[in-house]
Amino acid sequence: MGDPGGRGGVSEDVLVVGGGVLGLTTAVVLAEAGRRVRVVTREPAARTTSAAAGALWEPYRAHPADRVAGWARRTLDTLTALAATPDETGVRMVAGLKAARSASFRLPSWVAGLPAELRPSLISEGLPAGYRAGYRARLPLLDMPAYLGHLERRLAAAGGVLERRALASLAEAAREAPAIVNCAGLGARELVPDPLLRPVRGQLVVVAQPTPRVDEWFAESPDEAVRDPAGGTELLYVLPQPEIVVLGGTAHEDRGDTDPDPELAARIVERAAAFDPRLGAARVLDHRVGLRPYRPAIRLEREALPGGAVCVHNYGHGGAGVTLSWACASDAAALLTG
Numbered sequence: 001m002g003d004p005g006g007r008g009g010v011s012e013d014v015l016v017v018g019g020g021v022l023g024l025t026t027a028v029v030l031a032e033a034g035r036r037v038r039v040v041t042r043e044p045a046a047r048t049t050s051a052a053a054g055a056l057w058e059p060y061r062a063h064p065a066d067r068v069a070g071w072a073r074r075t076l077d078t079l080t081a082l083a084a085t086p087d088e089t090g091v092r093m094v095a096g097l098k099a100a101r102s103a104s105f106r107l108p109s110w111v112a113g114l115p116a117e118l119r120p121s122l123i124s125e126g127l128p129a130g131y132r133a134g135y136r137a138r139l140p141l142l143d144m145p146a147y148l149g150h151l152e153r154r155l156a157a158a159g160g161v162l163e164r165r166a167l168a169s170l171a172e173a174a175r176e177a178p179a180i181v182n183c184a185g186l187g188a189r190e191l192v193p194d195p196l197l198r199p200v201r202g203q204l205v206v207v208a209q210p211t212p213r214v215d216e217w218f219a220e221s222p223d224e225a226v227r228d229p230a231g232g233t234e235l236l237y238v239l240p241q242p243e244i245v246v247l248g249g250t251a252h253e254d255r256g257d258t259d260p261d262p263e264l265a266a267r268i269v270e271r272a273a274a275f276d277p278r279l280g281a282a283r284v285l286d287h288r289v290g291l292r293p294y295r296p297a298i299r300l301e302r303e304a305l306p307g308g309a310v311c312v313h314n315y316g317h318g319g320a321g322v323t324l325s326w327a328c329a330s331d332a333a334a335l336l337t338g
């Protein structure tokens with residue numbers, strides 16, 4: 001390729017800000033398409049919000065609904081393909097149940113966009129005690145630490161480079177490369193800056209797989225979320241991995257502390273134990289806390305920065321960054337080229 005930016009040999013360079021699921025996926029898409037990619041990340045992957053995610057494919061707390069449904073649908077295809085090699089990717093197709101205590105529960109609107117063979121049906125029988133409606137589905141469930149490792153290896157194999165440092169502004173990034181993709185998650189609040197971004201704190205408890213094992217995921221409908229004393233919401237979900245079970249969960253808007261809250265953790269375990277006594281007896285191995293980068297609308301657009309650099313923003317994915325990752329990465333790459 002030539003040097004259209006006239007920047008002495010760096011015209012093919014793309015600098016991706018962020019090494020969470022959006023940054024790494026976007027970098028993989030670009031590097032595998034032949035671009036020379038550098039990812040700059042303030043935190044190692046293990047300390048990003050992405051590493052804390054549960055992580056079930058499901059559009060949740062992300063907007064606008066119509067774009068989210070399309071991105072989720074496209075990402076489902078890629079994650080389903082990655083589930084063919086679960087030990088390598090950390091992605092598995094796992095059967096499970098979404099359930100509501102209220103009989104008025106309806107299938108979420110994104111269900112209509114799924115191909116017929118994957119589209120779940122509303123059920124009202126065969127549900128656990130206390131639940132009156134729901135759906136069964138086989139969906140991608142990701143072991144995020146393993147999955148982020150997979151993305152990092154893919155990036156390295158395609159020639160991409162990962163650098164661990166903080167950037168103070170997009171202008172600083174623009175001095176380093178003519179093309180930038182901003183996948184800074186909640187960090188975009190200061191980097192851009194973008195006052196529309198808000199943290200929605202989530203906390204999970206990781207327990208050892210009990211005997212007999214839990215093999216199916218379970219998640220309550222968001223309508224069942226209960227208000228907690230601190231003004232957030234709490235909702236039961238149970239997400240099994242080969243060796244562990246991830247128990248959820250919480251959502252506290254505008255709460256930015258990241259140390260595990262022992263009272264929240266106790267209530268998560270209590271709720272899970274009431275649902276399935278095996279989980280109450282399981283050994284607690286870890287606590288995870290992450291700050292979902294919530295924005296009223298995901299920002300995926302191209303901007304010309306002062307000085308001539310191009311920046312594609314790809315942040316604000318709220319509670320669904322994993323679910324939307326491949327489609328948003330591919331659209332971001334297209335915007336960069338276009």
Ligand SMILES: Cc1cc2nc3c(=O)[nH]c(=O)nc-3n(C[C@H](O)[C@H](O)[C@H](O)COP(=O)(O)OP(=O)(O)OC[C@H]3O[C@@H](n4cnc5c(N)ncnc54)[C@H](O)[C@@H]3O)c2cc1C
Nearest residue numbers: 018019020022042043050056167185187202290321322323
């Ligand atoms: C408890 C919990 C459960 C969740 N469950 C699910 C789920 O089941 N399914 C699902 O799809 N989603 C889920 N999510 C949401 C999902 O985790 C997020 O949407 C996703 O991780 C956002 O990814 P990201 O790459 O945008 O941000 P992050 O993972 O936060 O990554 C941002 C990156 O930007 C870097 N960065 C920021 N600022 C700078 C700077 N100035 N300079 C350099 N680097 C910078 C950071 O170091 C980091 O590498 C969950 C979230 C939580 C907290």
